[in-house]
Amino acid sequence: MINYFKEILVGFWSLLAGMAVTIRYFTKPIVTVQYPREKIKMSPAYRGYPRLIIDPETQTHRCIACEMCARICPSQLITVEGIKFPGEKQKRATKYVHEHYYCSLCGLCTEVCPTSALEYSDEYRLAGYHREDAVLDHLVILQLRQTAAGLPVTAIPSAEEIAAAAAAEAAAKEAKAKAAAAAKKPQAGEEVKE
Amino acid sequence: MITSGIEEKTFVLNLGPQHPSTHGVLRVLLEMDGEYITAAEPVIGYGHRAHEHMAENRNYQQFLPNMGRVDYLHALAFNQGYCMAVEKLLGLEVPERAEYIRVITNELNRLTSHLLWFGAYLMDLGAFTPFLYCFDDREHILDLLDSLTGSRLTYCFYRFGGVPKDIDDDFISGTRAFIHRLRSRWADYDNLVTKNVIFIHRTKGVGLFTKEQCQLYGITGPSLRGSGIPYDIRKSEPYSAYPQFHFEIPIGENGDIYDRYIVRLREMEQSCRIIEQALNKLPKGPIMAEKVPKRIKPPEGEVYTAVETARGEFGIYIVSQGDVKPYRIKLRVPSFANLSLMVESFKDNLVADVVAILGSIDVVIPEIDR
Numbered sequence: 001m002i003n004y005f006k007e008i009l010v011g012f013w014s015l016l017a018g019m020a021v022t023i024r025y026f027t028k029p030i031v032t033v034q035y036p037r038e039k040i041k042m043s044p045a046y047r048g049y050p051r052l053i054i055d056p057e058t059q060t061h062r063c064i065a066c067e068m069c070a071r072i073c074p075s076q077l078i079t080v081e082g083i084k085f086p087g088e089k090q091k092r093a094t095k096y097v098h099e100h101y102y103c104s105l106c107g108l109c110t111e112v113c114p115t116s117a118l119e120y121s122d123e124y125r126l127a128g129y130h131r132e133d134a135v136l137d138h139l140v141i142l143q144l145r146q147t148a149a150g151l152p153v154t155a156i157p158s159a160e161e162i163a164a165a166a167a168a169e170a171a172a173k174e175a176k177a178k179a180a181a182a183a184k185k186p187q188a189g190e191e192v193k194e
Numbered sequence: 195m196i197t198s199g200i201e202e203k204t205f206v207l208n209l210g211p212q213h214p215s216t217h218g219v220l221r222v223l224l225e226m227d228g229e230y231i232t233a234a235e236p237v238i239g240y241g242h243r244a245h246e247h248m249a250e251n252r253n254y255q256q257f258l259p260n261m262g263r264v265d266y267l268h269a270l271a272f273n274q275g276y277c278m279a280v281e282k283l284l285g286l287e288v289p290e291r292a293e294y295i296r297v298i299t300n301e302l303n304r305l306t307s308h309l310l311w312f313g314a315y316l317m318d319l320g321a322f323t324p325f326l327y328c329f330d331d332r333e334h335i336l337d338l339l340d341s342l343t344g345s346r347l348t349y350c351f352y353r354f355g356g357v358p359k360d361i362d363d364d365f366i367s368g369t370r371a372f373i374h375r376l377r378s379r380w381a382d383y384d385n386l387v388t389k390n391v392i393f394i395h396r397t398k399g400v401g402l403f404t405k406e407q408c409q410l411y412g413i414t415g416p417s418l419r420g421s422g423i424p425y426d427i428r429k430s431e432p433y434s435a436y437p438q439f440h441f442e443i444p445i446g447e448n449g450d451i452y453d454r455y456i457v458r459l460r461e462m463e464q465s466c467r468i469i470e471q472a473l474n475k476l477p478k479g480p481i482m483a484e485k486v487p488k489r490i491k492p493p494e495g496e497v498y499t500a501v502e503t504a505r506g507e508f509g510i511y512i513v514s515q516g517d518v519k520p521y522r523i524k525l526r527v528p529s530f531a532n533l534s535l536m537v538e539s540f541k542d543n544l545v546a547d548v549v550a551i552l553g554s555i556d557v558v559i560p561e562i563d564r
């Protein structure tokens with residue numbers, strides 16, 4: 001009998017003790033952030049979508065279209081195209097499309113890039129109405145960011161320019177191959193391979 | 195007594211697959227005799243993503259992000275298990291500092307997992323308030339891990355041979371401050387929940403797992419330790435830098451829900467201890483092993499490694515045929531075994547206790563379905 005009442009009293013006391021905790025915190029300042037009226041600054045390491053870095057020296061991207069990122073990506077979502085323009089030492093990206101809806105933000109592409117051309121953005125509002133909203137053309141995004149920062153805008157090569165560059169490259173290659181063939185003097189029966 | 199016209203009949207009650215307290219898409223068929231359960235059968239596989247098959251079609255690095263998505267609540271333990279297995283295959287030696295960083299982040303992640311369990315489980319039992327407090331605490335860890343790994347939930351942080359990013363002074367002081375804060379909250383948790391009479395009545399003596407049952411079903415993790423078996427991979431098969439730290443394995447006595455709850459609470463304190471020791475002893479040095487090959491192509495062979503996640507033993511078995519892709523990867527996940535015993539223990543319980551038992555083993559359904 002005594003135990004019965006004791007249990008009731010102890011039980012009731014435990015409920016009051018729990019209430020006391022709630023009341024104590026009731027008087028403390030709130031910890032929740034009133035999104036969207038308030039926003040938190042993302043940490044520098046935050047992984048938004050990967051994007052091209054604007055090089056502080058050249059004020060453009062550093063991508064040499066080596067396609068390392070496209071090859072290592074687990075979801076194979078990166079499409080990079082690039083070509084060597086006449087008079088330039090390295091290839092330059094002419095297309096960099098990132099289908100963000102497949103991205104697992106794993107960080108492999110940014111780590112593998114030989115020229116460290118990729119970084120993470122701090123963008124977290126990526127909701128869209130269409131699937132295409134999540135297809136990011138990084139060269140266009142780069143232009144927008146350059147405009148916003150007041151930097152000279154990197155032009156995206158047009159199809160004609162790419163074709164011309166490709167033709168020039170092919171011509172150069174052919175000339176080189178011919179020169180090599182002339183120097184080597186192929187023996188009879190052996191075909192000249194490009 | 196009127197007997198004519200009354201037949202003994204049972205009926206089937208369907209729990210889930212979209213039930214807020216099944217923590218994912220788990221469906222359990224309950225055969226009921228009135229309020230009592232006579233048999234239960236889980237139906238799993240709603241979240242099957244074929245992780246093991248994916249592994250066979252990707253190279254070793256490309257499988258890294260998958261590990262964050264098997265058990266999304268303790269992703270770093272899965273990261274570690276996989277990295278350890280591949281490192282063993284490659285014969286890579288991980289630098290001391292990287293191991294320490296792995297232990298620290300791993301234990302922080304374990305804390306987030308237990309804190310989330312704490313909140314979500316009490317919500318299952320009908321207590322809403324504790325959820326708010328533990329999520330407040332959890333948020334601090336997420337911020338810390340975010341500043342290091344860049345993600346808040348599905349981490350993909352460890353790499354073969356180490357970690358890609360070093361911890362800085364901000365992280366260290368933030369972690370210390372957090373542990374101090376969490377310790378000051380234990381009293382609140384006790385007052386809010388552990389001593390609460392309703393909680394005690396709902397959990398004591400309910401959902402008993404006996405030692406024999408646990409061994410029979412291969413239960414691991416806090417659910418096993420709640421039944422009084424002190425088995426923890428961090429002690430029994432020490433890996434990474436764990437042998438260098440002092441910590442205890444908390445165990446329960448009866449194997450009921452209350453014991454599993456207490457074990458998890460005490461484990462959080464042990465995690466705090468491990469993190470503190472690791473921060474104090476943090477060695478200097480590189481965070482990445484030298485000579486990590488660019489192309490991961492392990493020699494022919496098989497490895498098995500096991501790590502202790504927040505839910506029990508996670509084992510990973512890799513068969514390599516000397517290719518850039520694994521020949522076969524098998525994941526041994528703790529929740530699958532735990533679930534099997536759970537449905538067994540539903541028998542002869544009231545339907546009102548089903549959710550209490552279900553939550554108490556901390557199932558993560560994506561891990562079962564994988």
Ligand code: SF4
Pocket residue numbers: 062063064065066067068069070080093112113114115116117118
């Ligand atoms: S790895 Fe870097 S340089 Fe190569 S294509 Fe990708 S972004 Fe460009």
Ligand code: SF4
Pocket residue numbers: 050072073074075076077078102103104105106107108109110
């Ligand atoms: S973060 Fe990972 S998934 Fe996303 S684009 Fe880079 S490599 Fe691909």
